[in-house]
Amino acid sequence: MRVRDCGDVGRPLHNCRGSVWCCRGTVWAWAVLVAVVLVAGCGKKKDDAAGGAPAGAEAEPPTAVMVETAGRGAIDRVVTADAVLFPIDQANVTAKISAPVTKVHVNRGDHVRAGQVIVELESADLAAAANEAQHQIDQAQAAYDATTSVTVVEDRNKAQADVQSAQAAVDAAQHTYDRLAALQKEGALAQRPVDDAKATLTAAQIQLQAAQKHLETVTQAGQRQAVRGAEVNINAAKAHLDTAKVQLTYAQIKSPISGVVADRSVYPGEMAASGSALVSIVDISQVRAVANVPVKEAEYIKVGRPARIAGPEGDIAGKVTVVSPQVNPATTTVEVWVTAPNPGEKLKPGGTVRVAIIAETLQNVLVVPAAALLNSDTGSSKVMVVTSDMVAHERMVSVGVRQGDRVEILSGLQDGDQVVTSGGLGLEDKAKVVIQAPKSEDDDDDDDSGK
Numbered sequence: 458m459r460v461r462d463c464g465d466v467g468r469p470l471h472n473c474r475g476s477v478w479c480c481r482g483t484v485w486a487w488a489v490l491v492a493v494v495l496v497a498g499c500g501k502k503k504d505d506a507a508g509g510a511p512a513g514a515e516a517e518p519p520t521a522v523m524v525e526t527a528g529r530g531a532i533d534r535v536v537t538a539d540a541v542l543f544p545i546d547q548a549n550v551t552a553k554i555s556a557p558v559t560k561v562h563v564n565r566g567d568h569v570r571a572g573q574v575i576v577e578l579e580s581a582d583l584a585a586a587a588n589e590a591q592h593q594i595d596q597a598q599a600a601y602d603a604t605t606s607v608t609v610v611e612d613r614n615k616a617q618a619d620v621q622s623a624q625a626a627v628d629a630a631q632h633t634y635d636r637l638a639a640l641q642k643e644g645a646l647a648q649r650p651v652d653d654a655k656a657t658l659t660a661a662q663i664q665l666q667a668a669q670k671h672l673e674t675v676t677q678a679g680q681r682q683a684v685r686g687a688e689v690n691i692n693a694a695k696a697h698l699d700t701a702k703v704q705l706t707y708a709q710i711k712s713p714i715s716g717v718v719a720d721r722s723v724y725p726g727e728m729a730a731s732g733s734a735l736v737s738i739v740d741i742s743q744v745r746a747v748a749n750v751p752v753k754e755a756e757y758i759k760v761g762r763p764a765r766i767a768g769p770e771g772d773i774a775g776k777v778t779v780v781s782p783q784v785n786p787a788t789t790t791v792e793v794w795v796t797a798p799n800p801g802e803k804l805k806p807g808g809t810v811r812v813a814i815i816a817e818t819l820q821n822v823l824v825v826p827a828a829a830l831l832n833s834d835t836g837s838s839k840v841m842v843v844t845s846d847m848v849a850h851e852r853m854v855s856v857g858v859r860q861g862d863r864v865e866i867l868s869g870l871q872d873g874d875q876v877v878t879s880g881g882l883g884l885e886d887k888a889k890v891v892i893q894a895p896k897s898e899d900d901d902d903d904d905d906s907g908k
Contacts, residue, residue: 519889522880524843527825527870534757534858536814538793540748540766544739544806545796548714550575552729553707554583565721569712569738576723576735580708587705590698597694601687616672623665630658716740717802744804746775746795748812752784755791757816764795768810770803777814819858823866829876830856830864840870841877841884843892849877851886 556578563575634654640646720737723729746766750758762777775797784791795812804810825840833839838856841849854869870876875892877884884890 519847519891520849520880520884521893522841522843522849522877522884522890523893523895524875525826525829525878527823527866527872527874527876529821529872530824531818531820532822532824532858532863532865533818533860534816535860536750536754536758536816538748538750538754538812538814540746540795540810540812542768542804542806542808542810543745543747544716544741545743545745546714546716546740547719548712548716548738549734550710550712550736550738551732551734552576552578552710553731554578554704555731556580556708556729558723558725558727558729558735561721561723561725563718563721563736565718567718568716569718570715571712573712574709575712575718576710576729578708578710578729580705583701583705583708587698587701590694590701593694594691594698597687597690601684601691613672616668616674619668620665620672623661623668627658627661627665630654630661634658710735712736712738714738714740716742739806741799741802741804741806743796744799744806745778746797746810746812748793748795749785749788749790750793750814751790754816755780755793758793758814759816762815762817764797764812764814766795766797766804766810766812768804768808773797773799773804819865822857823870823872824863825866825870825876826878827859827862827864828878829881830854831881841881842870843875843877843890847890847892849881849884849886849888849890 558576559579560577561575562573562577563569569575634651634657637646637651637654641648641651716738717740718736719739721735723735729735744766758777758780760777760780764775764777766773766775775795777793778796779792779794781792793812793814795814829840830838831840833851833853837853839851839853842852843849852869852874855867857865857867859865877890880890880893
């Protein structure tokens with residue numbers, strides 16, 4: 458079929474005057490378009506039939522990672538918990554007697570030493586009672602001297618005189634009886650006078666025995682009893698004086714411990730009631746951090762283990778001093794005390810701190826950096842291990858003790874495995890990797906200088 462010339466190539470089709478073909482310029486344009494479409498379709502079918510990437514396309518590059526070697530070493534089992542600070546010692550100083558306050562020698566914040574007088578009470582009446590007790594001692598001592606030097610001696614002398622008199626009566630009665638008995642034996646005297654003399658002698662002997670017994674009583678029991686009574690009176694007077702002196706010392710209230718005055722509730726002129734707290738003193742040269750630790754973690758803690766107290770004023774070394782033997786049923790926790798020095802008294806009682814207790818040190822365990830741990834789809838822990846062929850393999854691991862940036866691995870790894878510590882996030886199993894050397898401090902300095 459002959460193609461007619463329409464004149465201008467860009468003229469519309471309806472100007473072709475009913476011809477089957479359009480103008481020559483239009484025909485060539487359509488021919489080129491159809492050829493491009495056919496070529497593209499053939500190329501796509503060839504690629505689809507081959508089932509691979511387009512010819513000339515490059516493979517995905519390996520992922521750059523940083524690794525560290527899993528090795529054996531020591532790791533600490535650290536138990537951490539929140540704690541409240543308490544002073545190492547404290548005392549609420551109370552009055553033992555009721556009396557007006559005359560002087561208060563301390564204010565809040567003052568440092569005091571043990572035995573220092575901090576409050577004075579009115580004591581004139583107590584001093585008078587002590588003076589009276591001293592006079593009572595003097596009186597009892599005088600009575601004792603009189604007893605031992607006069608009364609006892611007179612009683613003993615009288616008893617001795619009675620014995621001598623009774624002995625003389627016995628001697629006279631014995632002489633009379635012997636004389637009359639001799640006459641009666643000769644027949645010159647009747648029996649009755651002899652019997653009367655015998656009765657008189659017996660009575661005299663009885664009187665002598667009574668006098669001797671009295672002398673013995675006066676010499677031994679009586680003298681001791683009189684002296685003992687005098688001594689008891691002296692001791693009673695001395696006890697009364699001691700009581701008065703003790704009462705007098707109560708007027709001067711002293712600090713039982715060394716520390717800082719935390720509170721003062723009285724002023725001169727006020728009445729201090731017996732048993733009422735006047736001054737509160739705390740010793741904060743050391744502090745006691747009281748923490749409530751879960752039972753499972755408290756099982757590893759022993760008295761004497763090292764610990765640290767971290768608070769707003771810094772980190773202070775201490776040690777465990779108390780592990781409660783019982784569990785608090787309300788919180789199912791065990792109370793643990795950590796005691797530490799408080800240089801500069803920076804830590805204040807009542808503050809909240811964080812304690813870290815080294816419960817035990819595990820030796821020769823497999824340890825990896827904490828950065829190597831990744832979370833798996835199942836929620837357990839995993840790591841990526843790089844083998845010698847530069848391929849990363851996923852390993853599920855069981856984790857033990859964690860300490861800072863180190864973690865104990867119980868199972869799933871072997872000593873010497875290369876674990877990914879950087880670049881492992883999103884890394885697929887069996888992915889090709891390239892190990893990147895860690896950046897040195899010199900490199901960091903060069904980067905900073907180039908900025």
